Amino acid sequence: MPTTIRLKGGGIAAMRTVGLADTGALVSHDYVTVQTSGGTTQQETLQDAVFNVYTAATYHREGNVSVQGMADVEIVNLTPSVGTVAEDGGITRLSSGILKLLIKNSIITLSLNLDLTDKTEEVDQPAVYVSTVAGSLAEHLSDAVDSRIDNTMTMNTNGKIYSTQDHSTPSYVRNINLWCADIDLTCISPWNSRNSNKRAGTLITPRHVLNAAHYPLSNGDTIRFIEADGTVHTRTIAGTTNHPDYSPHYPDLRLYTLDSDLPAAITPCTVMPADWNEYLVNNSDNRPAALLLDQEEKALVADLRTNSAFNFPTDADRMIFSESLISGDSGNPGFLIVNGELVLVTVWTYGGAGSGTPVSDNIADLNAMIATTDAQAGVSTGYTVTEADFSAFPNYS
Numbered sequence: 013m014p015t016t017i018r019l020k021g022g023g024i025a026a027m028r029t030v031g032l033a034d035t036g037a038l039v040s041h042d043y044v045t046v047q048t049s050g051g052t053t054q055q056e057t058l059q060d061a062v063f064n065v066y067t068a069a070t071y072h073r074e075g076n077v078s079v080q081g082m083a084d085v086e087i088v089n090l091t092p093s094v095g096t097v098a099e100d101g102g103i104t105r106l107s108s109g110i111l112k113l114l115i116k117n118s119i120i121t122l123s124l125n126l127d128l129t130d131k132t133e134e135v136d137q138p139a140v141y142v143s144t145v146a147g148s149l150a151e152h153l154s155d156a157v158d159s160r161i162d163n164t165m166t167m168n169t170n171g172k173i174y175s176t177q178d179h180s181t182p183s184y185v186r187n188i189n190l191w192c193a194d195i196d197l198t199c200i201s202p203w204n205s206r207n208s209n210k211r212a213g214t215l216i217t218p219r220h221v222l223n224a225a226h227y228p229l230s231n232g233d234t235i236r237f238i239e240a241d242g243t244v245h246t247r248t249i250a251g252t253t254n255h256p257d258y259s260p261h262y263p264d265l266r267l268y269t270l271d272s273d274l275p276a277a278i279t280p281c282t283v284m285p286a287d288w289n290e291y292l293v294n295n296s297d298n299r300p301a302a303l304l305l306d307q308e309e310k311a312l313v314a315d316l317r318t319n320s321a322f323n324f325p326t327d328a329d330r331m332i333f334s335e336s337l338i339s340g341d342s343g344n345p346g347f348l349i350v351n352g353e354l355v356l357v358t359v360w361t362y363g364g365a366g367s368g369t370p371v372s373d374n375i376a377d378l379n380a381m382i383a384t385t386d387a388q389a390g391v392s393t394g395y396t397v398t399e400a401d402f403s404a405f406p407n408y409s
Contacts, residue, residue: 014090039115039122044075046105051133059408060148061294063139070132072108076101077124079115088114095128103128141297149291149350149405150298156349157301157313161191161329171333173309179203184238191333192303192311195352198239199281200345202309205234209307212344214356215280217395218273220382223343224359224368225254225266231388235270239277247271251389253381255374263369264361267378269385269393281347281354284372285399288319290409299323301330302357304366305344306337314346314365320358321367322346337363348400355400375399 051069055062078101079085087097094109103111103126111126144151161170169189176185184202187193199215206229213221213235221235229235233249251269258264274280292300295316302322304312313333314322325334337344341360346368348355358368371378379396386393 014088014092038080039124040078040080041124041126042075042078043073045071046074047071048130055142056139057145058139059293060145060150060291060406061298062142062145063297064142065139066135066137068133068135070130072105072128072130073126074103074105074128076103077113077115077126082115082117082120084117086116088116090114095126141294144298144300145406147406149402150295150300152350152405153292153300153302153316153348154298156352157192157303158327158329160194161313161332163329163332165191165329165332167310167333167335171310171312173197173200173311174202177202177309179208182236182244184242184244186238186240186242190311192349195303195349195354196240196279197311197354198237198278199354200305200309201235201237203236204229206230209309210340211342212305212307212359213268214345214359215274215278216283216356216378216397217280217382217393218278219270219393220280220385220395221249221268221270222356222359222371222378223266223268224264224361225258226261226264226361227342228252228254228266229268235268237274237278239275243277245274245278247274250391251385251387253384253388255369255377255381257377261361263374263377265359265369265371265374265378265381267381267385269382269389269391271389273393280398281345281356282398282400283356283375283378284319284348284370285402286372286375287409288372288402290407291402291405292316293408296323299325299327300348301325303347303349303354304337305346306335306341307344310335316348316357317365318370319372320370322365324365337366339363350400350402353400 050067053066056065090112095105095111105128108130113124115122170191175187201213213223247270249268250271255263255265299315313330317323346357361368
């Protein structure tokens with residue numbers, strides 16, 4: 013039922029006013045905003061990343077009502093379940109809704125609707141990335157690079173795989189100051205007979221090499237791989253094939269069968285597994301670190317963006333080893349470092365931060381390509397690529 017009170021006092025500076033020009037009467041409502049929840053930032057874990065997430069504030073309005081230019085004022089509250097009005101004009105909110113009032117005396121009646129509904133702050137404040145989740149693959153990948161670099165290093169001293177690289181002799185001396193010198197990099201070829209240090213190749217089985225279809229090697233070309241102690245092994249390409257669906261420039265993969273296996277001292281890399289995205293979820297935020305190669309055999313650092321593309325790093329130490337990939341770098345590999353071993357993500361089709369065809373999307377095709385090149389070479393190696401095993405890390409599928 014409506015309630016009626018006689019208003020005392022008056023003259024409050026208003027945020028909302030209703031008046032009658034012919035009488036000079038003025039009703040004002042001085043809003044007071046009351047926050048009931050939210051309006052805070054707190055950390056939330058989303059799969060393999062931690063974010064600062066802002067929660068929008070919820071609030072309502074209370075305040076006071078005052079009347080000027082009217083004598084003997086009464087206020088009739090038509091919605092007492094929403095709020096009450098005291099004799100001094102103070103409003104007490106009881107529930108979310110519109111407080112409907114009649115302000116009257118013997119001469120005039122004014123109506124006033126006060127919005128006391130619950131409201132939610134309108135904000136567009138995206139979650140802000142804080143860190144990787146402890147124990148996640150993303151954390152492991154970043155630590156695999158970040159723990160090996162610091163701000164005292166330089167590209168010239170710590171970024172070159174070889175301190176001596178003489179293709180004519182040939183002589184290759186590994187750089188003991190390389191930031192990743194403890195990693196087995198023997199799957200990376202520094203030279204071939206077609207284009208010297210360009211048209212790179214990466215060993216993915218003891219007898220099979222992968223590079224970019226748009227920048228190919230051919231049957232009869234020779235290619236070198238270097239042991240950790242500098243011993244040089246040269247093999248001849250006996251079979252070649254592009255990805256069966258290749259059309260410039262995708263899927264930009266070309267595979268080669270060599271005339272004989274490389275020795276055990278040359279270690280083929282594993283490849284990004286087909287189920288990689290069950291372990292790496294927020295990589296554009298997490299910025300997992302990666303190892304990239306170019307035609308000069310520099311060990312570059314970038315941030316993984318997808319299973320085929322990278323971003324330039326923003327971390328100051330990583331930026332020491334960051335360079336744009338250029339013409340002639342095509343076919344070089346991009347790796348993750350997992351448990352101290354190389355995992356091939358892609359080979360370069362495009363420059364800049366680096367991108368190419370995702371190896372993880374083409375596992376079955378690569379194995380079929382091995383059979384095709386073997387047949388062309390007149391052998392049957394029985395080899396298949398080895399997918400990296402991420403199962404020791406949390407699975408977010």
